Amino acid sequence: MSVSTNRGSSAAPTAPPLVAARTTLDRLLGRVTMYRLVVLGLAALVVLSFVLSLTGAIFYTPAALALTLAVLVVVTLASGRLYGALFGVTPHTESALVTAGLLYFLLWPSTEPLKLLAIALAAFAASASKYLVAWRGRHILNPAAAGVLLVTLLGLTGGVWWVATEPLLYLVAPLVLLIAYRTGKLPVVALFIVVAGALTVVFSMSGGTDLAGALQYAFVASPIVFLGGFMLTEPLTLPPTRGQQLAVAALVGVLVALPTLVSLHVGLLSLTPETALLVGNVVAFALARRRGLSLTLSGRRSFGPTTTEFVFTPDHPVRYRPGQWLELTLPHRKVDSRGSRRVFSIASATPDGSSVAVGIKLPPGHTSSFKRALGDLPVGTHLRATTVAGEFTLPTDRSQPLLLVAGGIGITPYLTQLAECVQQGRDVVLAYGVTDPDEIPYRDDLVDLGVPVVLAAPRVASVDLPDGWVPVEGFLTADTLREHVPDVDRRVAYVSGPPVMVNALSATLRQLGARKVRTDAFVGY
Structure with missing residues (x-):
């Protein structure tokens, strides 16, 4: 292991313009959860649709849009509460609003009572699918697509995907980029759009359409962009690994494009965008059958005034890879913009998976409603984790030397990885930056592991550090890393x-020539 023990000094790093812009975007997006971002995006599209209707830019009347929206919102919220009461769970309001917003753009808006009843049935079925077509606490199918499929099979109405219109695309496209970026699914969405779009263009041209017409049909008149950003990215219906997600995206892309070449149907069931997505959902479930976890808070330990570890006992052993995360669901009063679901890296777990812990920064004063509620939970409280997933895992080649760089509570995904590195005899160095050298989260755990640590912090010289730790005054910078690693x-x-x-x-590590750089930004923390 190559670690220099010379002391270094550095000022705060100045970020290049592109890095600064990305940081600003992360900070802005971090203020809202993924669900809240989708709700806001759909709300913006709804407002635009009314403007387009009033100006005559789209066919549907304001009355039809208003009645359809009202029915969908009322039914999804009411049915969500009904099913929540029946199944003994707290309904997720933002999830219901997302379902209502999606159905609004998939179904034919109407003022006719019978059509509105069909729309209400689609909403009711969409909510039901979250509970009835589920595997151990996780729904299998995209609810909006499932609702549309049911009313189609009953012959009551069908999916028209009227969101696929040029005036709406000017807002759909940037929203899809934001959602894909916020959810970390840019490669997945991009692959789906490329596969579906390219095949649709090829199939259209094989039928005699010119290139311009084929491109217009693929990316404007079909719902490829909307489906990719707003529906394919739903976390509960995606498989856990990036490779599996890309495979599902490619499959759904092929299925969405295929009707351009050949009409496939059995009775009332045909290959439509919603059925293509549902096929992808089933394949995702088959690839990796995951189940939600019921957790019981069994203890906590404090690392200082701003950092706490929460220890949970799951109802069944947790299966995970070092570096992965879990999504906690914590219903609570006065939920703020960051929502009632949060993702936390798994900081530790017993070998048999009978206990799992997460480390959380809980600064006094201003913090999210979720963190305040979590901090106030008494031992013995039950809550749920909906997902265990993540791609921030170690390379399979054990001979590959590693550099793990952490900032503050960003140390959490490394604890299980460092334990694995020590067990396997890997060459690993930890560069760790903190703002207060008197509060070093997981200091004792790192000492027990015995890995080389380069610690950067203000006033670091004023504290006694463990043997083998290299103190660096200030921040981790290119000079710091170049000197000490x-x-x-x-x-x-x-x-x-x-x-x-x-x-x-x-960006700095790439400039220094690191063989590969993988990141795990704690957006919204």
């Missing part, structure tokens, strides 16, 4: 922490 160019680097730090140091 001189063989960085032969290491695979991982960066975890606040977005401003992750964006700056990932």
Whole structure:
């Protein structure tokens, strides 16, 4: 292991313009959860649709849009509460609003009572699918697509995907980019759009359409962009690994494009965008059958005034790979814009999976309603984790030297990874930046592991550090890493922490020649 023990001094790093812009975007998006972002995006599209209707730019009347929207919102919220009461769970309001917003753009708006009843049935069925077509606490099918499929099979109405119109595309496209970026699914969405779009163009041209017409049909008149950003990205219906997600995206892309070439149907069931997505949902479930976890808070330990670890006992052993995360659901009063679901890296777990812990920054004063509620939970409280997933995992080649760079609570995904590295005899160096050298989260755990640590912090010289730790006054910078990890160019680097730090140091590590750089930004923390 190559770690220089010379002391270094550095000022706060200045981020390049692109890094600064990305950091600003992360900070803005971090203020809202993924669900809230989708709700806001759909709301913006709804407002635009009314403007287009009033100006005559789209066919549907304001009355039809208003009645359809009202029916969908009322039914999804009411049915969500009904099913929640029947199944003994707290309904997720934002999930219901997302379902209503999607159905609004999929179904034919109407003022006719019978058509509105069909729309209400679609909403009711969509809510039901979250509970009835589920596997151990996780729904299998996209609810909006499932609702549309049911009313189609009953011959009551069908999916028209009227969102696929040029005036709406000017807002759909940037919203899809934001959602894909916020959810970390840019490669998945991009692959789906490329596969579906390219095949649709090819199939259209094989039928005699010119290139301009084929492009217009693929990306304007079909719902490829909307489906990819607003529906394919639903976290509960995607498989857990990036490779599986890309495979599902490619499959759904092929199925969405196929009707351009050949008409496929059995009775009332035909290959439509919603059935293509549902096929992808089933394949995702088959690839990786995951189940939600019921957790019981069994203890907590404090690392200082701003950092706490929460320890949970699951109802069944947790299966995970070091570096993965879990999504906690914590219904509570006065939920703020960050919502009632949050993602936390797994900081530790017993070998048999009978206990799992997450480390959380809980600064006094202003913090999210979720963190306040979590901090106030008494031991013995039950809550749920809907997902265990993540791609921030170690390379399979154990001979590959590693550099793990952490900022503050960004240390959490590394604890299980470092334990695995020590067990496997891997060459690993930890570069760790904190703002207060008197509060170093998981200090004792790191000492027990015995890995080399480069610790950067203000006033670091004023504290006693464990043997083998290299103190650096100030911040982790290019000079710091170059001096204290001189063989960085032969290491695979991982960066975890606040977005401003992750964006700056990932760019720095690439400039220093790191063989590969992987990141895990704690957006919204």
